[in-house]
Amino acid sequence: MQEQAGGLKLEKKQNGQSQREIRVGFVGNPNCGKTTLFNAFTGANLKVANWPGVTVERVEGRTSYKGRSIKVIDLPGIYSLTSYTIEEIVTRRCIEEGEVDVIINVVDASSLERNLYLTLQLLELKKPVILALNMMDIVEERGMEIDLHRLPEMLGGIPVVPVSARKRTGLDVLMHAVVHHYEEGPQGVVVHYDENLEEKIRQIEAILRAKYGDMENMRWHAVKLLEQDPEVMKDHPVDISHIAEKNYEKDIINEKYNYIEEVMEECMMGREEKSASTDRIDSWLTHPVFGVPIFLGIMATVFFLTFTVGDFLKGYFESGLEWFSGAVLAAMQHVQASDWLISLVVDGIVAGVGGILTFLPNIFILFLALAFLEDSGYMARVAYVMNEIMGRVGLSGKAFLPMLLGFGCTVPAVMASRALASERDRRRTILITPFMSCSARLPIYVLFSEMFFKEHAMLAAYSLYVIGLIVAIAIAFILHKREKNKDEDTLLIELPEYKTPNARTVAIYVWDKVKDYLTKAGTTIFVASIVLWFVLNFGVHGYETDVTQSFAAAIGRLLVPVLKPAGLGTWQIAVALISGLSAKEVVVSSFSVLYGISNINSAAGMAELSKVLGIAGFGMANAYALLVFCLLYSPCVAAVGTIRRETRSLKFTLQMVLFQIVLAWCFAVSIFQIGSRIL
Known part of the structure; x- marks a missing residue:
């Protein structure tokens, strides 16, 4: 039996006395395994990566131990309780304002010396603190040993519990310590200064x-x-x-x-x-000269796998979609459904959503590779390697972390900018992060690269990722040069031990991305496909069989004079680009619906689209201009909304969107005008 009192969850003990829910805060340095441990307790599928800056907000979950209800709070990773960053402020306020009864201080046992600084600060808060020694396997691998009897004595008698977040060992002991230490009250040493x-x-x-x-x-x-x-x-x-x-x-x-x-x-x-071993590997991966080329080479390998392995698997998806589309058409014709309904379902929904789903293997391979790189410890090295380059443009290497997240999705990347200390750095990072090619753009890259660049498709797609990175750094450099006060921003980042990626962590990361992709296909793209079908099949006189008389054609024709200098002067392309503001994947499904191609990603579908576009004079220069425009123009509405929320400025957000659209147009025009004269 449960009841509510004072906003706290209560449950009845057998003796009739109520027990208050214990509120436990997970606190630790970035990359200490804190979120993995939180997942082990709560079963939450949170993003876990082997580099700092992933958790930027407190996340709550619940568990229990021997009938005792326990609320667990995963707080942002911090190095100290000094209020320099948003993470430190969020964590400290949560503890100071009485929202936590017991602190589980998760430490990386292999870097105990650095981790103990935060431990001593937590002990000064006079809260019950439990030290959870994580990554003890690394300690053993390095030939070290921790005296588990002397360590708690030196820290004033606080419980010290060896745990393994990855192997889920020591969890019962840790929860027992939570309940016991909560009832016992604060312990721990207080450092006496001179x-x-x-x-x-x-x-x-x-x-x-x-x-x-x-x-x-x-x-x-x-x-x-x-x-x-x-x-x-x-x-x-x-x-x-x-x-x-x-x-x-x-x-x-x-x-x-x-x-x-x-x-x-x-x-x-x-x-x-x-x-x-780590030092030997780092001598190459973090080398001041070879570090950046090695990073670009690794990313090139990732995209090579994305295209080769992904395209092999994609063939099975295409066959399945073709069979499904034919079955739906046959079933609807069998029940004598009206022509407009058949067109809506087959040409609108199945073609739009199904065309996006065929890119799922490419998305899966991309994020599987990125998950391995993150969990191995390499991504932190990328920020370190990029620190000097970022410093030249007025940002620290830490600003590169949100940019890396941008290769997955712009929304969490923008939110990760909270890890930066100053408002100036946050806004500048938010401005350039959308130029990273998010996963939503990959279907566009795959489709048009394979259609127009054949055996050089992988190179064409990879170049877009490099262009986005160069444009972002160039914009930051220009803004830096215009500044009068150029304060130095020192990078403080942990370079963790390299480790074998954890299968569960990788699976959580990949599933989270695939689920997000499928959710978009089932919601945003589904709705967008229906809306697009309606504007294509209805005009001022009602239902239209001639698509040129539709609302979509009228809207697209208004934009044709603007897009024509960029080689994108057809109303269909204009409509596809507008639809891409809802989600970038919708650009592909829009081409499918606009040109009536049911399986646009198949060999037959691409050949048909290439033929139709070719008749309109659309060639390699047009295709690359389109790809660059999709790379640089405004991110999706979800990202724009996140930017508005994070910056708390509608003016900044609108200016940013307008700037990106103008920049994309300028680049596309330049590429088409130059490319059409060369090719």
């Missing part, structure tokens, strides 16, 4: 006590005021200028690391024997 700092802390505590009474975490607030923490100074303004004549943050950090060094000497054996 006498000078301790005296200043005592004096600030006296000032705080006089103004705010016996506030919670008095010592922690005093330490933060010594560090000139902006959040604490804003929430608890007091004059301490006569006590702290400077910012003591570096002094306090040094004192903490001095204690961490003592802990490491007592508890970690064999840490001087580092694994050389």
Whole structure:
């Protein structure tokens, strides 16, 4: 039996007394396995990747232990509780505002020294803290050993539980520690600084006590005021200028690391024997000269697999679609359905949605390869390698992380820009991220590359990814040169140990992307196909059998003079590009519906479309101009809405969309005008 009281979930114990739901916060450095551990407890299919900046918002789930209800909160990965980034602010507020009863501090056991800095800060908050030692297998592989008896002693008696997020071991022990430690209350060591700092802390505590009474975490607030923490100074303004004549943050950090060094000497054996394999690989992958060419080569291999393996599997999908389309047509003719209904279902829905589904193998191969790269630890190296290039255009390597996400989907990529410290960097990154070729553009690339560039199709499609990257960096460079105040932004990013990708993590990532693709096919593209069919088959006089008299033709003709210099001067192409604003995949399904080709991605379908376009004078130059236009023009409405929400500025969003459309037009015109004279 359950009841609600004070907004908290209660459940009845056998003795009749109620137990409050325990609220547990998962806190840790980026890439420590925190989200994987959260998934193991809750079964949530969250995005998990082996590089920082994935979780940018708190995510909640529920579990239970021996009948005790437990609410678990996955908080953004942070290196400290200093309010420099959005992640740090979100995590700290959640803990400070009493939303967490017990903190599970997930640490990467193979990088214990770095992780313990956050641990010491969490202990100062006077909350029950449990240390979850993850990745112990890496510790063993590197020939190291952690004294699991001495470590909790050095940290003031807090529970230390070895766990494996990937293998799901130690979970019961960890939940037992949560329930027991919650009832027992806070424990843990408090770092004592040198006498000078301790005296200043005592004096600030006296000032705080006089103004705010016996506030919670008095010592922690005093330490933060010594560090000139902006959040604490804003929430608890007091004059301490006569006590702290400077910012003591570096002094306090040094004192903490001095204690961490003592802990490491007592508890970690064999840490001087580092694994050389990661260093040997990094000597090439992060090389200042070879790093970028190697990255481009790896991505070229990914797209080679996307086309070769994906196209092989795609053939079976095409055969299935052709059979299904024929079966639907035969069934509707058998029941003597009206011609307009047959056209709606076969030419509109089946052709539109089915044409997109045939690209599923290409999408699957692409994201399977990217999942392996992410979970292996390579993607963090890409940000490191790109740091110097990004620095030249006024951004840090961390800005490259949202750009990498943009190769999957623009929406989470825009949201990942929260990891950047300044509003200027966030907006600039949001501006250039849509130029990364998201998965929705891949069907367009595959269709027109294979139709017009034959054996060079993979090269043509790959060039679009490179062009998008170059355009993004060029725009950032121009904006940087126009700036008067050019502040340096230092990259702080963890380069994790290389590891064998986890099958479950890869499966979650790929399924999430495939599910999103299928969801679009079942919703956005389904609706868009129906709407497109109606505007193609209805005009001012009602139902039209002549498509040239339809509403779509009228709308497209208005845009023909604008698109003609880019080699896109037919009303069908204009309508397809407009429809692509709902979702980029819709461009392909639009061509299918506009030209009445039921299986547009099959060899016969592509031959038919190529013939129809060829009659209109559409050749290789036109095709490449179309591909570049689709690469650069406005992202889908979902991405635009996310940009509006993240920037909180309608003006910025509209200006950005207009800028991208104009830029796409300029590039397409240049490519067509030059290409048509060469080819």
